[in-house]
Each structure stands twice: as structure tokens, then as C-alpha cells.
Amino acid sequence: MDADDSEYLSYLTSLHLADLKSEPAxxxxxxxxxxxVLITLCHTSYPTFLSAHQSVNTLSTSLNAFSSSLDALISVLPVVEQKAKGFLxxxxxxxxxxxxxxxxxxNLGRVEEIVGVGGVVEGCVRSGWYGEAVEVEMRIANLARKLDPDGRGVVWDVKAEVDQRIRSMVGDLLSGLRESGANKLPVLFKTVGFLRKMGVLDxxxxxxxxxxxxxxxxxxxxxxxxxxxRTSGTFTPVTPSFQQSSVSGSGERYLxxxxxxxxxxxxxxxxQFTTIFLERSAASSETTEFLHSLLTTYTTHLLSVLLGTLEVTLPTVQDPSALNSLLTQLTYCATxxxxxxxxxRWIIGGLFExxxxxxxxxxxxxxxxKFIHTVSSTSPTVLSISTSSTSATATGSSSTNEPSLDAVRLDTTNPPHVPPHILTSHKPTVIYANxxxxxxxxxxxLAPKNLYRELLTELDKSLDEAGAAFVDVITTTPLTISSSSSAYGLQGALSKEEPGEKGKRTRVYLGSLFVNVFVPFIRRALVEGVYGSEGEERENDWKSQLGFVRTWEDWLQSSTPPE
Structure with a gap:
């Protein structure tokens, strides 16, 4: 019994008897x-039923054909799948x-930009836009690491080209440090900043x-x-001399x-080095120590260069005032x-000494x-004396034509730098004194105190050699006395040779003039006039050191000149 039957039976059981009896009707x-209604429908709609019946029959046939085709398709699908995989x-x-x-x-635009980065960097380097070049190099490096971590793509080739341009920029920056025009701190600081930013050097x-x-x-x-x-043509190396020169010393100007x-x-x-490198707080203590030692090495080398130049060039400076000026300049510099x-300062003193x-x-x-050459000359004029000079200082002389020995003494009350007038009686001696x-x-x-004894010894040595030659000449060579009234007594006519006692007096006069006036005056000029050491040199001390003085005194005792 289906559901409809069960429902109808339930309906029947719910009816009254009267209703139930009328139900068959x-x-x-x-x-x-x-x-x-069905007859009417069939009459009116029979074409539709026929069409539907035909469609059902056709559909049944089509379904059977489709089923067969589907089975054939399913059978060939593995082959198609295999072919598709091979094609893929x-x-x-x-x-x-x-x-x-x-x-x-x-991304064609971006690719063109990347490929042309090398030319951009080169243009920046040529134009001096180093900051822009460094920024481009950093961007291409980051892009290469991001796009091609393996380092085998075109972007790495572009980076290699950029790195080559950057290396040329490093050379340009280092060359810029050598230029004299790049001595301003901001320029140098900027250049060093570029070098640091590039990371090529530590x-x-x-x-x-x-x-x-x-x-x-x-x-x-x-x-x-x-x-x-050297190209000015005014510099000529000379032997050191402390005599004034009328020629302008190019050595002084050069120094x-x-x-x-x-x-x-x-x-x-x-x-500049201190500001750029030593004042950077980012530097480690080890690096800072190395930088300090590096600076010390270079400054020591530069100081040796200066001292070497001074050692070579200072001897060419002839003017003592120029030496004094140079010493002052160097002292201020050292200070x-x-x-x-x-x-x-402790080094340059020795060079100037x-x-x-x-x-x-x-x-x-x-x-x-010069004096030895003069007095050793065969000309009689070089050993003549001026009677005008001797008579002007004579006291108690019987004749103004005879030299007086009483005046041949050095007056120590006069200033040490003022020459005695009596020296003018003998031209070679006064020239030697001048x-x-x-x-x-x-x-x-410029009188270094350390040289006092050494220079005094050198002066005594020169005086001793000059005096020995002079004493030898005046004790062995005939002398003449000029009758001229010239101040230096050498421009007038000479008299004939003076024989006998008068010739001895002349020899004694010339020797005494040299020993008792000239030598003590010159030594006093050095001791007191230059160094102010009055009283430090006693007469017996220096006379005992000069051998020609003993030779002269021995000759005096053997000759016994008249009064």
C-alpha cells in the first residue's frame, strides 16, 4: 500500500455513514x-503528444550514442594527457x-635606466659630481643584491662597469688632494668624506x-x-763669509x-689632518693611536726636510743681519x-752656530x-809708515820725522769698538784691522755665546799666523819712511832706505804697533765689544798663547833699539 492509498483510507474512515454511502457516486x-477532460485534451493536444513521443525516442537513441562516444573518449584520455604533458x-x-x-x-624604461647607469656615473665623475656618483653606485649595488643574489645577471655586469668608473673617481679624488688649490679644509673634508662613503679604502x-x-x-x-x-739667474753659491756684501743675497730671500x-x-x-681624522669620535682607539703615530712620522720627515735645506743654504747667506732675521723668523715659527x-727651537740653534x-x-x-800676502810683497810701499800719523801722537820726540815709541800703546779707556788713530800710520795693518x-x-x-771661546781661539790663531809673517818681514826686510803728510802715509814719495839706528827704530815701531796696539785692540773688540766679557782675558794669558809675540820679544832683546 502506497502513501496515497493510506491517505485515502484514512479519509474514508473519517467520514459519516451517509457520506460514506454517497462516496461511490x-x-x-x-x-x-x-x-x-482527458478525451478533450487528447483531441486538442495530440500533436504535442506525438512530438513528445518522437523526442523521447530520439533522446533515447542520442543517449545511447553519447554513451558510446563517452566510452571512446574516456579510453583515449590517457593518451591525450600524455601528449599534453610532452607538449608542456x-x-x-x-x-x-x-x-x-x-x-x-x-619594465623597458627601468631596464634602459639600469643599463645606462655606467654612462651616468662616468658623466658625474667628469663633471665633479662625486656625491651623485656615489649615490648611484650604492643604489646599483643594492639593486644587484636584490634582483640577482647569485651575481650572474646583467645587473652585475652593469655594477662591474660602475665599479670601474668609481675606481677612476678614486684616482681623481686622490689627484685632487695633491692639487695646491685644494688646501681649504671644507674641500679636503668633502673629498675624504667621499672616499669614506665609497668604502674602497679603510x-x-x-x-x-x-x-x-x-x-x-x-x-x-x-x-x-x-x-x-735657479732660473732667476741671481743665485750663485758662495763660500760662507761674515763680511758685508754689496750684492743682494738670493739665498736669504729663498730661505x-x-x-x-x-x-x-x-x-x-x-x-687639517687633526680635524678630519683625529677628532672623529667614530674611530677606534687602535686606529687613533695609529693615526697619531702616522702624523708624527710625517711631521718628523718634514722637519728633517727643513733642517736639511737650512744646513745646505744657510752657509750661502753672507749678510749677518739676514742670518739674524732668519733666526727670528724660524724662532717664531718653532714657537x-x-x-x-x-x-x-733646540735644533736650529746649532745650525746657526x-x-x-x-x-x-x-x-x-x-x-x-790678505794681510800676509800684502806684507810679503816685494813692494817697499807696503812696509812704509806715515810720519804725519806718528808725529801727531808723539810725545817727547826730537824730530817729527822719526816715529815715537812712547805712543805705541793701546788706550784701554777708549770704547772697544773705536780703532786707535795710530793704526793709520801703517796701511796694511789698518786694512787688516778694517x-x-x-x-x-x-x-x-748674531753672537752665539757657545762660540765665544772657539772664535777667540780662531782669532788668536789667525793673529798668530799673521803676526809671525809680519814679524819675519819687519825683522829681515829693509824699511822706508814716507815723507808724505797723507793720513794713511802711503800716497807720497818714498825716501831712500833708512840705515842704522833709525832703521831699527822703524822696525821696533812697526812691531810694537802690531803687538801692543793692533792685537790687543782686535782681541778686545771681540771679547768686550762683541761679547761684553770685560776683564776675562788678561794680557799675559793671550801673549803666552801667541808664539809670534815671544819671537818678537826675543828679537827686541837681541836688537836693543835706542831710545
Whole structure:
């Protein structure tokens, strides 16, 4: 029994008896109505039923054919799948290349920019836009690491090209440090900043390169001075001498310029290096210690360069006032450098002492050689005396034509730098005195205390050799007395040789003039006039040191000249 039957039975059981009896009639009526309706429907809609029946038959046939085709398709699907997989494998590389090309096409503008980065960096380097070049290099490096970590793509080739341009920029920056025009702190600081930012060199290497380049710049400036001095045609190396020269000394001008250029260059180098490297808080203690030692090494080398130049050039400075000026200039220079720990005052003193020693010694020896040559001449005029000079100082002489021995004494009450007038009675002696006084006057401008004994010994040596030659001449050579009234007594006519006692008196006069007036005056001029050491040299001391004095005194005792 289906559900409809069960439902209808339930309906029947719920009816009253009267309704139940009338139910068959209702059913017949309903059946008749349905039959009429069905007949009407069939009559009116039979084409539709025929079409539906035909469609059902056709559908059944089609389903059977579809089932057969589907079975055939299912049977060939594994083969198709295998062919599709093989095709995919064959076009995989093509798809990858197509994908890359698609990406390239979509980013063609950016690719062109990346490929042209090398030219951009080169243009920046040529134009001096180093900051922009460094920024581009950093961006291409980051892009290469991001896009191609393996380092095998085109972007790494572009990076290699950029790195080559950057290396050329490093050379340009280092060359810029050597230029004399790049001596301003902001320019140098900016250049070193570029080198640090590029990361090509570490801090110690940058510091070494900086000092080396700036040292090359300073050396070139100093060499330019040397070239200027040599090409000017005014410099001629001379033997050191403390006698005044009428020729302007190019050695003095050269040294003054040299010291100025050296002072400015070294001070700039030290101050710039300190500001750029030593004042950076980021540097480690080990690096800072190395930088300090590096700076000390370079400054010591520069100081040796200055001292070497002074050692070579100072002997060519002939003017003692120029030496004094140079010493003052160098003293101020050394004092200013003491603030940075480069005080070299204790070194230059010895160099100037050597220059003074050489100049004064040369002056003493030249004057000695000149005097010896003069008195050794065969001309009788060089050993004549002026009677006008001797008579002007004579006291108690019987005749004004005879030299007086009483006046041949040095008056120690006179200033030590004022020559006795009696020296004018003998021209070679007064010329010798003038030559020595010229040297001593130069020494007064710069008289190192340490050289006092040494110069006095050298003077005594020169006087001893000159005196020995002079005593030998005046004790063995016939002398004449000039009758001229000239102040120096050598321009007038000479008398004939004076024989006998008068000739002995003349010899005694000339020897006494040299021993008792000239020698003590010259020694006093050095001892008191230059060094102010009055009373330190007793007469017996120096006389015992000069051998010609003993020779002269021995001759006096053997000759016994008349009064």
C-alpha cells in the first residue's frame, strides 16, 4: 500500500455513514469528468503528444550514442594527457623566455635606466659630481643584491662597469688632494668624506693617502721655489763669509720664502689632518693611536726636510743681519708649532752656530791671508809708515820725522769698538784691522755665546799666523819712511832706505804697533765689544798663547833699539 492509498483510507474512515454511502457516486462523477477532460485534451493536444513521443525516442537513441562516444573518449584520455604533458615540457623554455620578455617589455624604461647607469656615473665623475656618483653606485649595488643574489645577471655586469668608473673617481679624488688649490679644509673634508662613503679604502689607508698627497703638494711648492731661484739667474753659491756684501743675497730671500711656505704647508697639513681624522669620535682607539703615530712620522720627515735645506743654504747667506732675521723668523715659527708639539727651537740653534762659526772663521782667515800676502810683497810701499800719523801722537820726540815709541800703546779707556788713530800710520795693518772689524761688526748682530771661546781661539790663531809673517818681514826686510803728510802715509814719495839706528827704530815701531796696539785692540773688540766679557782675558794669558809675540820679544832683546 502506497502513501496515497493510506491517505485515502484514512479519509474514508473519517467520514459519516451517509457520506460514506454517497462516496461511490462522487467517485463515478469525478471519473466521468476526468475521462471527458482527458478525451478533450487528447483531441486538442495530440500533436504535442506525438512530438513528445518522437523526442523521447530520439533522446533515447542520442543517449545511447553519447554513451558510446563517452566510452571512446574516456579510453583515449590517457593518451591525450600524455601528449599534453610532452607538449608542456617542450614549450616550458619558450614560456620562460616569453615571461622574461614580457617583464622586460613591461619594465623597458627601468631596464634602459639600469643599463645606462655606467654612462651616468662616468658623466658625474667628469663633471665633479662625486656625491651623485656615489649615490648611484650604492643604489646599483643594492639593486644587484636584490634582483640577482647569485651575481650572474646583467645587473652585475652593469655594477662591474660602475665599479670601474668609481675606481677612476678614486684616482681623481686622490689627484685632487695633491692639487695646491685644494688646501681649504671644507674641500679636503668633502673629498675624504667621499672616499669614506665609497668604502674602497679603510680609515688608515685614507689617512696615509691624505698625508702622502698633501706632502706631495707641499714638496711641489718648495721645489717651485728652488726652480724660481735657479732660473732667476741671481743665485750663485758662495763660500760662507761674515763680511758685508754689496750684492743682494738670493739665498736669504729663498730661505725666507722657503720657511714661509714650509710653515704654512706643515701647519695646514697638521691642522687639517687633526680635524678630519683625529677628532672623529667614530674611530677606534687602535686606529687613533695609529693615526697619531702616522702624523708624527710625517711631521718628523718634514722637519728633517727643513733642517736639511737650512744646513745646505744657510752657509750661502753672507749678510749677518739676514742670518739674524732668519733666526727670528724660524724662532717664531718653532714657537707657533710648539702648540702642536713640533717645537724645534733646540735644533736650529746649532745650525746657526755652524753658519756663524763658518762665516766668522772665513772672515778671520781671509783677512789674515790678505794681510800676509800684502806684507810679503816685494813692494817697499807696503812696509812704509806715515810720519804725519806718528808725529801727531808723539810725545817727547826730537824730530817729527822719526816715529815715537812712547805712543805705541793701546788706550784701554777708549770704547772697544773705536780703532786707535795710530793704526793709520801703517796701511796694511789698518786694512787688516778694517777687515777684522767688518767681520766682528757682523758677529755683533748674531753672537752665539757657545762660540765665544772657539772664535777667540780662531782669532788668536789667525793673529798668530799673521803676526809671525809680519814679524819675519819687519825683522829681515829693509824699511822706508814716507815723507808724505797723507793720513794713511802711503800716497807720497818714498825716501831712500833708512840705515842704522833709525832703521831699527822703524822696525821696533812697526812691531810694537802690531803687538801692543793692533792685537790687543782686535782681541778686545771681540771679547768686550762683541761679547761684553770685560776683564776675562788678561794680557799675559793671550801673549803666552801667541808664539809670534815671544819671537818678537826675543828679537827686541837681541836688537836693543835706542831710545
Amino acid at each position: 462522487k467517485l463515478n462523477s469525478s471519473s466521468a469528468q476526468l475521462t471527458n 615540457e617542450e614549450v616550458k623554455d619558450v614560456q620562460a623566455e616569453r615571461k622574461k620578455m614580457k617583464v622586460v617589455v613591461e 680609515e688608515e689607508e685614507i689617512a696615509q693617502a691624505f698625508l702622502s698627497c698633501r706632502l706631495s703638494c707641499l714638496k711641489r711648492s718648495l721645489e717651485d721655489l728652488d726652480v724660481e731661484r 725666507k720664502k722657503y720657511v714661509d711656505v714650509w710653515r704654512e704647508g706643515v701647519y695646514d697639513l697638521v691642522s 707657533s708649532f710648539s702648540r702642536i708639539g713640533l717645537d724645534f 755652524d753658519a756663524v762659526r763658518a762665516g766668522v772663521t772665513k772672515g778671520f782667515r781671509d783677512a789674515r791671508d 777687515d777684522l772689524l767688518t767681520t766682528l761688526n757682523g758677529l755683533r748682530l
